[in-house]
Amino acid sequence: MKPFEKCPVCGGELEDKQVEKLLRGGGNTVSMKVAAEVCLHCGERLYAEDVVKSFEEIRSKLRKQEFSYLKTLGRSFTVEANWPNKAIQPTT
Numbered sequence: 001m002k003p004f005e006k007c008p009v010c011g012g013e014l015e016d017k018q019v020e021k022l023l024r025g026g027g028n029t030v031s032m033k034v035a036a037e038v039c040l041h042c043g044e045r046l047y048a049e050d051v052v053k054s055f056e057e058i059r060s061k062l063r064k065q066e067f068s069y070l071k072t073l074g075r076s077f078t079v080e081a082n083w084p085n086k087a088i089q090p091t092t
């Protein structure tokens, strides 16, 4: 089911694509591939309503540090604020 026929931003043609999406919450990041409609003209990404709902679910899981259905893909770190070289600072 196509939620849109034309791009609601510029009226351009839409193409079904798999796009990379990053969601952040509670200091964690989840990356995934998502089916989206992408505007060939302006690059706007459109997601189906149930997909947007899933994004919200994932964000809320991250905020609650609840990781069912989520798979660890390595680990990302930042440095501690007390790292000896002050030229290097944590990202958050």
Ligand SMILES: [Zn+2]
Residues within 6 Å of the ligand: 007, 008, 009, 010, 011, 012, 039, 040, 041, 042, 043, 044
């Ligand atoms: Zn567009």
